[in-house]
Amino acid sequence: MKSRYKSYKTVEDLPKLAGETVTLRGWVYKKTGKGKLQFIQLRYGTGIAQCVVFKNNVTEEAFAKAKALTQESSLTVTGKVVASGKAPGGYEIDAAGLEIIHISQDYPISAKEHGDSFLIEHRHLWLRSARQHAIMRVRAVIIKAIRDFFDASGFKLMDSPILTPNACEGTSTLFETKYFDLGKAYLSQSGQLYAEASAMALGKVYTFGPVFRAERSKTRKHLTEFWMVEPEMAFFDLDDDMDLAEDLVEYIVECALRSCQKEFAVLQRDISALERIKRPFYRISYSEAVEWLQKNKVPIIRKIDGRDVESPFPWGEDFGTVQEEALMEQFDKPCIIHRYPAAVKAFYMKRDPADDKLSLAMDMLGPEKAGEIIGGSQREDDYDTMLERIKEDKLDEADFKWFLDLRKYGSVPHSGFGLGVERVVKWITGAKHIRETIPMPRMIHRIIP
Amino acid sequence: MKSRYKSYKTVEDLPKLAGETVTLRGWVYKKTGKGKLQFIQLRYGTGIAQCVVFKNNVTEEAFAKAKALTQESSLTVTGKVVASGKAPGGYEIDAAGLEIIHISQDYPISAKEHGDSFLIEHRHLWLRSARQHAIMRVRAVIIKAIRDFFDASGFKLMDSPILTPNACEGTSTLFETKYFDLGKAYLSQSGQLYAEASAMALGKVYTFGPVFRAERSKTRKHLTEFWMVEPEMAFFDLDDDMDLAEDLVEYIVECALRSCQKEFAVLQRDISALERIKRPFYRISYSEAVEWLQKNKVPIIRKIDGRDVESPFPWGEDFGTVQEEALMEQFDKPCIIHRYPAAVKAFYMKRDPADDKLSLAMDMLGPEKAGEIIGGSQREDDYDTMLERIKEDKLDEADFKWFLDLRKYGSVPHSGFGLGVERVVKWITGAKHIRETIPMPRMIHRIIP
Numbered sequence A, B: 001m002k003s004r005y006k007s008y009k010t011v012e013d014l015p016k017l018a019g020e021t022v023t024l025r026g027w028v029y030k031k032t033g034k035g036k037l038q039f040i041q042l043r044y045g046t047g048i049a050q051c052v053v054f055k056n057n058v059t060e061e062a063f064a065k066a067k068a069l070t071q072e073s074s075l076t077v078t079g080k081v082v083a084s085g086k087a088p089g090g091y092e093i094d095a096a097g098l099e100i101i102h103i104s105q106d107y108p109i110s111a112k113e114h115g116d117s118f119l120i121e122h123r124h125l126w127l128r129s130a131r132q133h134a135i136m137r138v139r140a141v142i143i144k145a146i147r148d149f150f151d152a153s154g155f156k157l158m159d160s161p162i163l164t165p166n167a168c169e170g171t172s173t174l175f176e177t178k179y180f181d182l183g184k185a186y187l188s189q190s191g192q193l194y195a196e197a198s199a200m201a202l203g204k205v206y207t208f209g210p211v212f213r214a215e216r217s218k219t220r221k222h223l224t225e226f227w228m229v230e231p232e233m234a235f236f237d238l239d240d241d242m243d244l245a246e247d248l249v250e251y252i253v254e255c256a257l258r259s260c261q262k263e264f265a266v267l268q269r270d271i272s273a274l275e276r277i278k279r280p281f282y283r284i285s286y287s288e289a290v291e292w293l294q295k296n297k298v299p300i301i302r303k304i305d306g307r308d309v310e311s312p313f314p315w316g317e318d319f320g321t322v323q324e325e326a327l328m329e330q331f332d333k334p335c336i337i338h339r340y341p342a343a344v345k346a347f348y349m350k351r352d353p354a355d356d357k358l359s360l361a362m363d364m365l366g367p368e369k370a371g372e373i374i375g376g377s378q379r380e381d382d383y384d385t386m387l388e389r390i391k392e393d394k395l396d397e398a399d400f401k402w403f404l405d406l407r408k409y410g411s412v413p414h415s416g417f418g419l420g421v422e423r424v425v426k427w428i429t430g431a432k433h434i435r436e437t438i439p440m441p442r443m444i445h446r447i448i449p
Helices: A011-016 A060-068 A116-121 A130-151 A192-202 A238-259 A261-267 A271-275 A286-295 A321-328 A383-392 A397-405 A421-429 B011-016 B060-068 B116-121 B130-151 B192-202 B238-259 B261-267 B271-275 B286-295 B321-328 B383-392 B397-405 B421-429
Strands: A021-034 A037-044 A047-054 A074-083 A091-102 A176-178 A184-187 A204-212 A225-234 A282-285 A299-304 A307-312 A335-338 A355-359 A361-366 A371-378 A414-420 B021-034 B037-044 B047-054 B074-083 B091-102 B176-178 B184-187 B204-212 B225-234 B282-285 B299-304 B307-312 B335-338 B355-359 B361-366 B371-378 B414-420
Touching (some): A021 A047, A037 A060, A130 A204, A130 A225, A130 B192, A192 A414, A204 B204, A225 A238, A225 A421, A238 A271, A238 A414, A238 A421, A282 A286, B011 B021, B011 B047, B021 B091, B037 B074, B047 B060, B130 B238, B130 B261, B225 B421, B238 B271, B238 B371, B238 B414, B286 B321, B299 B321, B321 B361, B321 B371, B383 B397
Parallel strands (some): A282 A335, B047 B091, B282 B335
Antiparallel strands (some): A021 A037, A021 A074, A074 A091, A176 A184, A176 B176, A225 A414, A299 A307, B021 B074, B204 B225, B335 B361
């Protein structure tokens, strides 16, 4: 598209500008120099260009300005673009002129190692580092891949609301707010119930927005606010659901590999691990997984009287990180675990017709300790059964009247899942902690900046 | 991309399937019939196909099933696809077989006119109507257009958080929640402050997500939860900002015209009004607007002692709906009003160097009573001035420490704006009320379903 706004050239445009004289704007990423030479690494967007300021090529005033520049000062540089294998970013600017916009004083983040808590307190500045740029860029590519995947496959975007009058998956982990004269509202933990209404209206839909968990979990994988995409499909059974989940994850990895080679280099990510992510992935049932855990002596650890007590993993318990990581050590691709005990899964999941103790649920675990990246199921589509489940869970029937309506007026088999964006970004980038995978992470001890 | 999941054919695929025999799934949108013929309008996605069930062509059982179908019953139909100018949607299915999935009983929404409150109470079912499908499809096209516009123009997606420790635009209209042991958190009214941090890190960025206003506004244009895209650009001044805003709106309308002809027909939208939306739009200053209002005797109406008192519109007051609609009657394209009195605009806006009483603010008003669809400004980039503004507004300096840091370390001129998605969808679709422009609207008296 043709833009009318002043489309200044940026460091990211340099590959198209070799040989030309340009004026670039940006910030000082690093600076070195001695005698008659100043080397300024100019950053803009996700690019860095080395600007060479040679005393003989510029005015005395401009050279003095170059010397005065500090880390993160803002400036414009004018000069010729020269391809250079040695320069960071592959291009150099032979500076002919230079203007200071603003001198940064005592920038708190230096080249030296900083502690985690220092960096996260300065998240608004930490975002200026090349490593964070790379992660944010991979994040954006993944989000675009997800949207393109669904838009190109006949799915309709149907965003679910954040403010909801009731809880989808338990009430203990909800953020609560007052909603005018209508009592309390809660921040959505999942858009699924609404996505089900949308799927009955439009067939294949997806909702994609932030969701919230007021969990007191302090791990490398938990955020209190994160982005989730949730497709919901009329006429899909559990097998279709698992196939779609594999399709999506394969496509995401493919797009990241296609678009983020530069970023993976910055992140020193082993991309061979990602190149293996090709369908079919692995699939095992929950019962098979339990058998494997028992055979391989992966125990369950329970707190009894304040002490950790180990015992063989019993059928019926939900998996924790210990079990998931042990199971996944066998696999270099994602694995879907399906047909969990109904007792550990949500009320809206359909029971397995072959065994009423099981839910037609599925979780996709990622390799390389990625953990659960997808959770989904076929949904209960029978009105009476759903009503019974709502009562069993002691949920308020009135709150679910509209949800029950979906089973009353042209009910159909349907399935869906949720994919947590930050978990996937963490896995694909190899980030050590999930707080690096979102611009402004929200965790139990962190709401600033 | 090639999918492995069972990609059943849908009503939306019919144009590619003429002459073939297919099995379709869906719901009964309408049904008529007499004697040996049953006409079923089968809906799926945003498509409708007429299925002709002729007694002589199907089993007696299948014909009985067709007769038993009610509005919104779910079914599969097998038959040959025939192009037909007379059929709604342009294609007919000559049914050879038919299976009922689920009979819908006493579907509450019929062809007859329903009151607004009835429809909104049944939003989960109302979404099944052709008119709502059309609006939702235009909404999705607009959202995709916005994302494509920014992704293709070098902008980085940098989503701002929803949970924030302080208010961006006043505290009286915030949803509040408890945040663990860190005190109160508020639902974001705008991602702008965070977008500014992102722009200093990456140059041109955008944030795109739900935002919240706990306003007691009960109009056709207000939602308490709505989606907003907010671009923020380092090195952009107010003129660049206005140019970008025009570019974006022109592109959105262009995409809608290209992709939504069918939807506009369903909505009976006068598309000639949209075809006029070509740059340049109109631009007038606030002072020029006030002059026009005075000359054309558009008054301000104030409540004094419980009575409405009219007086000439005085320079310095903010515009309300009365003034905006009067001003826009002159224009068949959007109009940007710029340089408002600083007193009616937010603390973070830069003052006009030519007149300190003015903010470098701009609002874009849409034609056809669309109201304000964009609000933006150049931002104050001087540390001391920003600190002064924060103190003037009696905001807590400590809350804005990180925001002030952006003026401390390589500050640059920068600008941005916010575009409200639902306002734009309302304008482009011609929807009467904003509640039709989002799947599950949230308003002062509405949080269910």
